[in-house]
Amino acid sequence: MNRKNIENVKKMEKEITYTQAVSGHDSTALNEAKKEKDRRKEKMSNSRKNVVPGAREALDKFKMEAASEVGVNLKQGYNGDLTSKQAGSVGGQMVKKMTTTRKTKTMAFERISRVADGHSVRVEYIVGIAV
Secondary structure: OOHHHHHHHHHHHHHHHHHHHHOOOOHHHHHHHHHHHHHHHHHHHHOOOOOOOOHHHHHHHHHHHHHHHHOOOOOOOOOOOOOHHHHHHHHHHHHHHHOOEEEEEEEEEEEEOOOOOOOEEEEEEEEEEEO
């Protein structure tokens, strides 16, 4: 068995254990299933830690700027009163600002044609730098 098959078998065993636990066949299986769920939650919460110090504050400032540009009034902290349209417009503005093409460069050169003898072909590369 290769590694992927072994992982699939382990997943199936966990699912069977969870099914048995939920149906009331095995209380220890239920406890194990709950522990596994908690471990997964813990792992997911660890993935949101800041890698760069001060990044959270910079992103919050960037979000506030984007919100003011599209006319959405954001508060510090929880903004659950926003409509989906308002929240989407803030996120869309952030993406728009992050992917704006600042400068386009063209690089070109001539090369000998691979198809026709005695002819040359112009090759162009157009590069955009995103900011």
